[in-house]
Amino acid sequence: MREANEKISEQVHKLSDLKPFTVSPIFGTRFGKPTIIEKDRTYKLRVTFLEDKIFELFTTKVMRDRILKNTLRVGPIEFLITKVIVDHTRSYWASVFSPKDYIENNTELRKEITLSFVTPTLFRIGDLHLSKPDAEKIYVGLLKKFNKYSDVKIDESIVEELKKIKIVKDDTYERKIFFENFYLQGFIGEVTFSINNSAGEGNENISKELLTTFNVLSEFAYYSGVGYKTTMGLGQTTIIKPGEDRRRNGDDKKG
Template sequence: MPKAAASTKCKTEPQPKFPSSLPTWADDTELVGLVFELEPTTSTSLYSQYTIGLHAWFLDQVRQLNPELSAYLHDGESEKPFNISALSGQLLASGRQLQLEAKQIYRWHVNALSPRVLQFLKQWLTELPQILDLRDAPLQIKQVSIAHPSATYAQLLQLSPEKPSNVNFSFVSPTSFRRKGHHFPLPVPVNLFHSYLRRWNDFSGMPIEPEPFLDWIDEGVIIHQHHLESMKVAAGKRGSVTGFTGVMSCGLSKPALANSEFTQLFYALARLAPYCGTGHKTTFGLGQTRLDWVEPEVSSPIQVLTNLLGERIDELTALFTAQRKRTGGDRTDKIASTWATILARREMGESLQVISQDLEMPYATVKTYVKLARRMLRTLTL
């Protein structure tokens, strides 16, 4: 009998352990960047605005483990203590959708900017699901590792270089700012460092008066070289964004270096950039930033597809806004943007069900809006 029992035991398949190793960090950590290695279970198509699905999946993971944090991330202050990237890897254009290839590895970044989010991540990694369920494109989570080292805000402040040096920023996903109610697709130093300072003031516990520092930035930061490309992208849940990608190198003038406190903060905020991203809509994949010189790629089929959707949303928004103003429609801008987003995504082949889920709107409402948008478009083209 003991032999039979031993034989039975040998035939039992061992339960897979995942993950085999977990990233760790000190308890006082305030910042960390994680990268997930993902593998599609089969080759499958993916809709062009899939970053909304990544955003929703991550927040649902938060909700399951920490409803209080989930509510804060949904409804809290305007500066969010996390951001995510789009997928990087062998993404191909297939008609008006994207194609994920089986047995290919795709990478996805999640960055945390506050101890509350770090505490969630530490717990979450011990209970991580094996599958990232991105609608009809399930991705197996193969590995998680640290992309940006664990740090505190005080450590960023203490790491100033011994000698003044230039800082290289690579904007690896479309990046944009808001200025006077419009998108502003240029990395002007004041906009750049205002973006980082807002996060610093919200999460570091060492707030800085913005106006004197930003005046100093405006006077003292010199752009030495850049290689930038603008594009129109659909980002977030509604509307489009005019953004840019590319690289920029900047440094400080000699008069600016005389202010040692602001010089120290300049370098600290530059080191913060890879963690917090640049500009707005960083929780939907925009503004991913690196501190090295990464030459932008020649426009890929994916960029062309993304640009196509963004331009179509922008075009339809302008048409619908003008028509509603002529007919005295109320809530003109919001409705026009919503109609344009729904119709453009439907034209790209996305289902109304997916669109309604992404926009968190009832299916019947989305169906009505697309009918109204098409009717108005026919009227305008007659």
């Protein structure tokens, strides 16, 4: 990013929170132990963007580097770029999300949604780290990030309503992710959230606004990540669609 536009890069990295991009760990490595990169092996990295101008700068740079066979530095290691995928038909991890189109065209809003936390996810509270799923922290955090970068805004008075979102199934376990001089511990796995009969209320008391917000933010999590240090590999999240194959490991589709 710095090589593409130093001024914008500095502005982005000065943001203390809610940055407009995420970076995955290197797919093909095990983040439960220190990463070892081997020469002549192929690795994959996923980067998402919440601002068009940053997406355009980054993709222009990496496309050019791929053509010119320039290397991409990740930490102390230089990689040769062999493929850049932005088409969802070629990779599960590539896609584009338009909140406006989603809200206008999606007629099947769900009251129960399962999110898969693919990389360790945690929340920072002061000097403490919370490494357990928390529905309120997840959805309030998503709301703040959504409203910061989306052209479509959600009325933040919905925050109190978000407390009606409950965890009904927690199939997660703790996992460490290692950095150069330290590690963090978060949770990975699947969590099912529901607003069915929340707080003892009947389904008829679930507002359309809450239902829409619940679905939009759940979809948004795939792009924004969840929780702490999403720019350093944490909080990579996918939404599980009904009947969808749950086994995802970062592999691209062939072609």
